[in-house]
Amino acid sequence: MSRTTDGSHSERPGEGSRKEAGKEADKETGKAQADTRRGTGAEGAGKDPEQGIGRDALADCDRTARELIAEVGLLVSYGLQQGDLPDELDIARLHGIKAKLDDCDAKPLTSAEFAAIVADYKRLTRRYPEVSPRTLAATQPDAHGRMRKNETAEYLRCLWYWTLGLVLFAVSTNVAMHAVEVNLPHPGQGFGYDDAVYDLWYQALRYIEPFLYGALGAFAYVLRVTAEKLFKREFDPTRIGEHVNRIVLGTLAGGSIILFITQIPNEDTSTVQLSAAALGFLSGYSVDFLFNTLDRIINAVLPRVSLSSSKRSVQRTRDEDLIKECRSLLETASDEESRARLKLMIEALEAR
Structure with a gap:
């Protein structure tokens, strides 16, 4: 620092920047020391200052405990509805653990408390093997007793709309086939271009009909199974893919069954003549009907080589x-x- 002609002091070139750099270094050093004391510095990041436990690990444990206690709560509610709770279950203890998890100022769960939650969860899943927290959450109605916004409700609405659409399409197909039959010429009359178009449409609808009724039978089966699962609270949204596969298989079975049989034998050696639509619906509703028919045909036609x-x-x-x-x-x-x-x-x- 030098003195000017008017008696004031002026800093030498570079001296001010060195002072600013020194102040910034002191700030960083103080911050690092404070972070180290609190356990949030570079070396103590994410660790508890007293126990040395990672804060991320504690957060994961609390998150797992919250999810587990929520699933236990669903199973307990189901057991109360069924009137069949295990005698070893301590609801008061579970309520205390849940209150401790909801309290942000409370200490983390102890190992004994976490083990108690896990033991109760295993006890409840063994008691109710048909249901799971996922099925209970998927079939849980709202305050008005309805399911509107969850995945199960969307799946049900999709089933209803597709079934209604197939019914309307089947009715329209039958009406169109009847209209074509009326417009076709009688034997001995001329067969013009329009008549050929009508006949082509009729044949196309006749071949589509068994596939259509096979899909309708498959939807009827899936709706029946879904209704039973919902009533028992066993519906699992992760198995929706199986239902879709069952519908596709029923559609194929409905169109394929007419290739092999046109009538069904009775117990009194008589036969029942069924239409292609009826056979398609039966095959779509019961895919085993097609497979059993194929097995009988294979055993009758192909040689038995054991x-x-x-x-x-x-x-x-x-x-x-x-x-x-x-x-x-x-x-x-x-x-x-x-x-x-x-x-x-x-x-x-x-x-x-």
Whole structure:
């Protein structure tokens, strides 16, 4: 620092910047020391200053405990509705643990409390093996007793809309087929271009009809199963893909069944003649109906080649080769004893 002509002091070039740099360094050092004391510095980041436990680990444990206590609460509510709670369950203890988790100022859960939650969860899942917290949450109605905004409600609405659309399409198809039949010319009348178009539409609708009713039967089956699962609170949204696959399979079965059968036998040896639409609906509702039909056709048409018959065929081929070898040896044998033994062996192989 130098003195000016008017008596004031002025800083030398670079001295001010060095002072500012020194002040910033002192601030960073003080902040690092304070963070270290609080356990939030570079070395103590995410750790508890007293126990040395990572704060992220504590947060994960609390999050897991909250999720677990929520699932236990769903199972307890289900048990209360069924009137079948395990005797070993301590609801007061669970309520205290939940209150402790809801209190932000409370200490973290102890190992014993966390183990108690896990034990109660296992006890409840063993008591109610048909349901799970996921199925209970998916079938939980709102305050008005309805399911409107969850995934289950969206799936149900989708099923209803598709079923209603298929019903309307089936009705429209039947009306269109009837209209085409009315407009087709009678035998002996002329068959013009319009009549050919009408006949083409009629044939197309006739081939579409069994697939359509197969899909309708599949939707009826899925709606029935879904209603049962909802009533028992066993509906799992993660298995919606299985329902979709069942609908596709029912649609294919409805269109394929007419390739194999046109009538169903009764117990009194009589037969019931069914339309293509009826057979399609039955196959879509019960896919096993198609598979059982295919098994009967395969057993009737294709030869039955079992594993035992295959083994017998291989053994017979070996015996024939041994018989040929023994006969060739019999022709070259000189002594009577060897010839007698070879003859006995050939007789035994031929008799087997």
